[in-house]
Amino acid sequence: MDNSELTPVINIGLNTGRANFNYGMAELAALSTANNMNVVERIDQSLPKPIAATYFGTGKVEELRDIVVETGAEIVVANDELTPSQIRNLEKVVKVPVMDRTGLILAIFANRAQSREAKLQVQLAKLQYQMPRLHTAANQSLDQQTGTSAGGGFTNRGAGEAQIELSRRTVQRQINHVRHELKEVNRSAEVKRQQREKGHLPNVALIGYTNAGKSTIMNELIKRFGMNDDKQVMVKNMLFATLDTSVRQLQFEDAKKLLLSDTVGFVSQLPTTLVEAFKSTLYEAANADLLVQIVDYSSNDRANMMTTTEKTLREIGVPDLPMLTVFNKADLTDSEYPTQAGDQLVISANDDASIDLLVDAIKKKVFKNFVTATFLIPFDKGDVVSYLNEHASVLNTDYKAEGTEMTAEVTDIDFQRFQKYYVSSEA
Numbered sequence: 001m002d003n004s005e006l007t008p009v010i011n012i013g014l015n016t017g018r019a020n021f022n023y024g025m026a027e028l029a030a031l032s033t034a035n036n037m038n039v040v041e042r043i044d045q046s047l048p049k050p051i052a053a054t055y056f057g058t059g060k061v062e063e064l065r066d067i068v069v070e071t072g073a074e075i076v077v078a079n080d081e082l083t084p085s086q087i088r089n090l091e092k093v094v095k096v097p098v099m100d101r102t103g104l105i106l107a108i109f110a111n112r113a114q115s116r117e118a119k120l121q122v123q124l125a126k127l128q129y130q131m132p133r134l135h136t137a138a139n140q141s142l143d144q145q146t147g148t149s150a151g152g153g154f155t156n157r158g159a160g161e162a163q164i165e166l167s168r169r170t171v172q173r174q175i176n177h178v179r180h181e182l183k184e185v186n187r188s189a190e191v192k193r194q195q196r197e198k199g200h201l202p203n204v205a206l207i208g209y210t211n212a213g214k215s216t217i218m219n220e221l222i223k224r225f226g227m228n229d230d231k232q233v234m235v236k237n238m239l240f241a242t243l244d245t246s247v248r249q250l251q252f253e254d255a256k257k258l259l260l261s262d263t264v265g266f267v268s269q270l271p272t273t274l275v276e277a278f279k280s281t282l283y284e285a286a287n288a289d290l291l292v293q294i295v296d297y298s299s300n301d302r303a304n305m306m307t308t309t310e311k312t313l314r315e316i317g318v319p320d321l322p323m324l325t326v327f328n329k330a331d332l333t334d335s336e337y338p339t340q341a342g343d344q345l346v347i348s349a350n351d352d353a354s355i356d357l358l359v360d361a362i363k364k365k366v367f368k369n370f371v372t373a374t375f376l377i378p379f380d381k382g383d384v385v386s387y388l389n390e391h392a393s394v395l396n397t398d399y400k401a402e403g404t405e406m407t408a409e410v411t412d413i414d415f416q417r418f419q420k421y422y423v424s425s426e427a
């Protein structure tokens, strides 16, 4: 796409002295690009805190107006979440729509959403964002950006209080409706989840900053250890390529199995409405036995990206889970790969030796509580035999007069369950 097809925008940011201000602004530029915008100018102002009425100081807002005219920018995008009145007051002076960081991220999510669940989740987040902003032009610019019409009829700036109240009730009704539909979608997802949980397979979740290579790694693992009919997931060089959680079962040469999930990537200041709306999608990560954090090793911002990931996990309410940290895209750096030091790996997703090392590291983590044991199962306990065949790696089966003798690697939990059939253990 050449720049003429992109909307020219100005990024503005308030430097309150936070250490990662520049990182936040770089992220805002990347998010703008992801939303088909061309950032023609960046304007910062150093202030201890935002001006309540206009975000920037008066003089700076005038300057912004001049630069909008000079550059032909069509939208101003602010690095923070603005109050409805800040947006309104800024728009009065600069005379183009003003969008905040939350509105921008919502717009990207709305453009990317494919599945019914993702679409409903984005819609819910958007409606909740619009609720306190009904009488500003912010929704208007949001709707122009996303091309959707939810709430688009309520952005009439001249509307009176009664009109706003009516709009509020309408939006609340829409919120209730979307919530209801989401519950329906979630119900079928919940059934699938419960079926998986019954299987007692370890759950491994790929998580991390957007565009780090989670889906690429997922696909490499599916290619080698997936079931025949397992579909690949989408990989794209853009922010938030993945908005749905995909779960696949992997089976290794030694018959051990696990569930691997790939999910939505993170970015700093992920709007709370989105985090809230995407809770069920992010549930897979919260419910994992092992988190595999993928980091773009070729990015200079990788330390900030890791901090962002850890913050977001806390926000979603993910408990302190065992974690492997995988520095990916090492092929774009001068570093040697694949290497491992403790729980940290340096790899490249498209390199076989890297995937071997990763699989080995994952297996050591999730199958560490396995024991090899021999069980003698009475012939009337066929269900135990089929359970072991399905869920354990069976090393040997013998038919004795008293029943079926099976030597298998089982989890310590399964070992407890079948202890009464236990006859001996290997070193």
Ligand SMILES: Nc1nc2c(ncn2[C@@H]2O[C@H](COP(=O)(O)OP(=O)(O)OP(=O)(O)O)[C@@H](O)[C@H]2O)c(=O)[nH]1
Residues within 6 Å of the ligand: 209, 210, 211, 212, 213, 214, 215, 216, 217, 234, 235, 236, 237, 238, 239, 240, 241, 242, 243, 263, 264, 265, 266, 294, 328, 329, 330, 331, 332, 347, 348, 349, 350
């Ligand atoms: N050079 C190189 N490129 C990689 C590597 N891994 C992934 N990529 C590229 O990085 C881009 C993003 O990869 P994805 O797998 O979609 O990233 P993701 O983490 O799933 O991103 P989101 O779904 O947006 O959160 C794609 O263009 C991949 O081809 C790697 O090891 N080396």
Ligand SMILES: [Mg+2]
Residues within 6 Å of the ligand: 214, 215, 216, 234, 235, 241, 242, 262, 263
């Ligand atoms: Mg992805």
